[in-house]
Amino acid sequence: xxxxxxxxxxxxxxKVVDDVSLTIPKGKLTSFIGPNGAGKSTLLSVMSRLIxxxxxxxxxxxQKLEEWEPKKLAKKMAVLRQSNHxxxxxxxxxxxxxxxxxxxxxRINKEDEEKIDEALNYMQLQDIQDKYLDELSGGQRQRxxxxxxxxxxxxxxxxxxxxxxxxxxHSVEIMKTLKRLTQELGKTVxxxxxxxxxxxxxxxxxxxxxxxxxxxxxxxxxxxxxKVLKSIYEIPFKVQHINSQRVCVYY
Amino acid sequence: xxxxxxxxxxxxxxxxxxxxxxxxxxxxxxxxDLIELNQNKWQLLLTSRMPRLVALVVxxxxxxxxxxxxxxxxxxxxxxxxTAATTDxxxxxxxxxxxxxxGSGKLIKMLVAFVFAMAGTVxxxxxMKRIPIKNIIFVPLVGMMLGKIVGSITTFLAFKWDVxxxxxxxxxxxxxxxxxxxxxxxxxxxxxxxxxxxxxxxxSIAGMGEEFAVNLGLNYKVVVNIGxxxxxxxxxxxxxxxxxxxxxxxxxxxxxxLYKGDHLKEALGHIVLVGPIFLILCDVFGRLVVFPFExxxxxxxxxxxxxxxxxxxxRRAKYEG
Numbered sequence: 001x002x003x004x005x006x007x008x009x010x011x012x013x014x015k016v017v018d019d020v021s022l023t024i025p026k027g028k029l030t031s032f033i034g035p036n037g038a039g040k041s042t043l044l045s046v047m048s049r050l051i052x053x054x055x056x057x058x059x060x061x062x063q064k065l066e067e068w069e070p071k072k073l074a075k076k077m078a079v080l081r082q083s084n085h086x087x088x089x090x091x092x093x094x095x096x097x098x099x100x101x102x103x104x105x106x107r108i109n110k111e112d113e114e115k116i117d118e119a120l121n122y123m124q125l126q127d128i129q130d131k132y133l134d135e136l137s138g139g140q141r142q143r144x145x146x147x148x149x150x151x152x153x154x155x156x157x158x159x160x161x162x163x164x165x166x167x168x169x170h171s172v173e174i175m176k177t178l179k180r181l182t183q184e185l186g187k188t189v190x191x192x193x194x195x196x197x198x199x200x201x202x203x204x205x206x207x208x209x210x211x212x213x214x215x216x217x218x219x220x221x222x223x224x225x226x227k228v229l230k231s232i233y234e235i236p237f238k239v240q241h242i243n244s245q246r247v248c249v250y251y
Numbered sequence: 252x253x254x255x256x257x258x259x260x261x262x263x264x265x266x267x268x269x270x271x272x273x274x275x276x277x278x279x280x281x282x283x284d285l286i287e288l289n290q291n292k293w294q295l296l297l298t299s300r301m302p303r304l305v306a307l308v309v310x311x312x313x314x315x316x317x318x319x320x321x322x323x324x325x326x327x328x329x330x331x332x333x334t335a336a337t338t339d340x341x342x343x344x345x346x347x348x349x350x351x352x353x354g355s356g357k358l359i360k361m362l363v364a365f366v367f368a369m370a371g372t373v374x375x376x377x378x379m380k381r382i383p384i385k386n387i388i389f390v391p392l393v394g395m396m397l398g399k400i401v402g403s404i405t406t407f408l409a410f411k412w413d414v415x416x417x418x419x420x421x422x423x424x425x426x427x428x429x430x431x432x433x434x435x436x437x438x439x440x441x442x443x444x445x446x447x448x449x450x451x452x453x454x455s456i457a458g459m460g461e462e463f464a465v466n467l468g469l470n471y472k473v474v475v476n477i478g479x480x481x482x483x484x485x486x487x488x489x490x491x492x493x494x495x496x497x498x499x500x501x502x503x504x505x506x507x508x509l510y511k512g513d514h515l516k517e518a519l520g521h522i523v524l525v526g527p528i529f530l531i532l533c534d535v536f537g538r539l540v541v542f543p544f545e546x547x548x549x550x551x552x553x554x555x556x557x558x559x560x561x562x563x564x565x566r567r568a569k570y571e572g
Contacts, residue, residue, distance in 0.1 A: 048466070049465060050462055050465055050466075070465075070468040070469070070470065071468040072468070073468060074466065074467050074468025075468075078466060079462075079466050080466070081462050086459050086460060086463075087326045087327070087328075087458075088323065088326075088455065088458050088459055088513040088514075089508060089512045089513040090455075090512060090513055090514055091512060091514075094512070094514045094517075098452075098455070098456060098459070098463075098467065099467075101452065101456060101467045101468070101469070102467055102468045105452075106451075106452030106453070106516075132512060149466075152466075152467070
């Protein structure tokens with residue numbers, strides 16, 4: 001379980017995350033939503049030790065984040081940020097193999113190979129696994145990064161805007177994969193997402209942030225409400241029920 | 252291309268070229284002399300030709316490996332010990348050792364040069380962090396400017412203490428003075444290169460960026476410092492034994508990663524073969540083109556390397572991706 005207690009983080013005296021306390025449900029897909037600058041990505045980075053917060057603490061399974069041994073934590077939690085520009089010329093398989101580093105320390109054994117193949121299959125990359133990253137489309141590259149995180153085989157998976165650069169087909173595939181991870185493998189997946197309808201249709205739990213604070217949190221049914229969304233985004237919303245899914249119209 | 256670039260072919264090429272290079276030189280040496288156990292000729296082979304070849308091979312390995320490590324850590328294909336001021340700082344260190352401790356032993360000189368090279372490279376990396384322009388070309392140009400500034404300080408100090416003569420022998424890589432008894436320090440490069448192999452995966456992960464490294468549970472700063480330490484040590488050792496061979500750490504890694512990719516563990520095996528092959532070719536060329544005199548290896552490689560660097564600049568779009 002991940003618990004956040006009174007997290008505060010500021011840049012240049014401006015509080016980007018302001019006294020946020022939150023408990024992330026285990027084995028579920030949780031989405032962070034909210035307008036630009038609400039502090040979603042910062043909160044995710046603080047949770048995943050990429051950024052230090054000045055106040056508050058992050059507890060991973062009852063233990064403070066900074067007290068975790070880095071290698072151990074890397075087996076427990078994997079994170080992928082949106083700005084994953086990489087200058088190294090690696091093949092997909094090489095990239096995914098690095099996901100096994102916390103487990104094998106670079107000496108890939110048989111079990112590692114299996115996990116790498118699994119991750120490649122899961123993201124449907126096995127046919128192009130020997131292609132170099134710079135030869136791929138944005139969507140393929142994004143899937144390759146996610147495959148690396150899967151190979152890490154951690155209980156918690158944190159992704160910052162995983163649908164960035166993806167067309168609708170690949171967005172749906174990624175969201176379905178993330179959902180499957182929670183349902184089939186019991187993983188806890190936390191994502192930052194802008195597309196409110198993807199959040200609505202696939203999340204188990206949604207946390208809406210605004211101005212660095214939690215505006216609302218709850219299940220998809222509780223959160224995807226016209227009034228709630230209007231107060232968060234400050235534009236009129238219509239929520240329609242289509243095939244038992246809640247779909248927002250806000251154009 | 253990869254088919255022709257199998258490691259065993261490269262090794263074969265290296266052995267053949269190395270063998271040939273033993274028989275190139277002013278004093279004639281023929282296979283027949285060696286078979287007839289001519290003592291003078293064997294003497295020539297063992298005290299001059301062999302040391303020269305060994306120095307060439309080890310320097311080629313070391314400089315090429317340190318170039319690739321440098322490029323991964325700085326995440327820039329244009330950065331090498333030559334373009335990141337590492338070599339110039341090492342030279343300054345050498346001079347300081349000469350002035351400070353007089354005709355001190357080679358080991359002391361090497362250590363002082365190493366400390367300077369390390370400090371200078373760290374300084375350069377810190378500068379890069381603070382300068383907002385992250386242009387891939389701008390970075391090595393700043394490094395070269397920094398190198399020139401340090402170089403002029405070195406020259407000034409050398410004049411002041413009247414050691415220009417002594418220093419100039421290290422300014423440009425020259426193999427004609429290599430004899431058994433004065434080059435053995437180059438062997439130190441071998442364990443350092445081995446260290447590079449040992450940390451290859453860690454260095455590659457650091458090259459993927461700090462966030463990737465943290466995610467995979469790696470201590471980013473420690474790995475970066477180990478990498479820079481390897482680079483600084485190799486630079487210092489090579490400078491003291493064969494002198495400065497500019498741009499080698501830029502050419503070889505860029506050639507090899509072009510067909511082999513940037514996975515350090517995979518590329519290193521090729522790097523340690525292609526580097527020496529290239530150096531031997533340059534050396535044989537330098538010895539034949541103005542026979543019976545010779546062009547120094549530093550000049551030959553510097554010329555080819557300069558052109559290569561220029562070509563890279565012009566093709567930058569491809570590398571920026």
